[in-house]
Amino acid sequence: MLEFAGFLPVLLLVGLAAIQLGLVGYAANQAGSGARAAARAASQGDSGEAAGAAAMDGDLSSxxxxxxxxxxTTATVEVQVPTLLPFIGSDWSVTKHATMPNDDTDTDD
Structure with missing residues (x-):
């Protein structure tokens, strides 16, 4: 029992670090989705910023x-990674880029 009580803080720290790593992956996934949506919409003449924001979780700072x-058309999205561990700085960010070809609106026959 005493050994488990001494090792419990280490187990909790490893578990929280695993969750933090998952948050980094989640932020990277959201940044990629937002960059693709923004580049696609802007290449078609729509608002890329609005489409990129709509494709991401609204609670993330981006x-x-x-x-x-x-x-x-190239879109660049930077997402702040949410932090779970108190001793880790909150200045982590993930940046993703996406490039899409512009629509061919020239209709020469």
Whole structure:
């Protein structure tokens, strides 16, 4: 019993670290989804920022930047990773990029 009580804080710390790693993966997944949606919408002439924000969890703090070029549109999304462990800094972020070809609106026959 005494050995388990001494080892319990280590087990809790390992469990919390595993959950924190899952939060990093979740933030990366959300950033990728938001970047793809923003690039797709902006390449079709819609609001990329609105589409990117709609594709992500609204509780995550994020920034969306869309750059429209001559042939492609690139969206960059940065998502702040939520922190669970109190001794880990809260300045973690995940950045994802997505590039989509622009719609061909020129109808030369």
């Amino acid at each position: 920034s969306i930047d869309v750059g429209i070029g001559a042939e492609t």
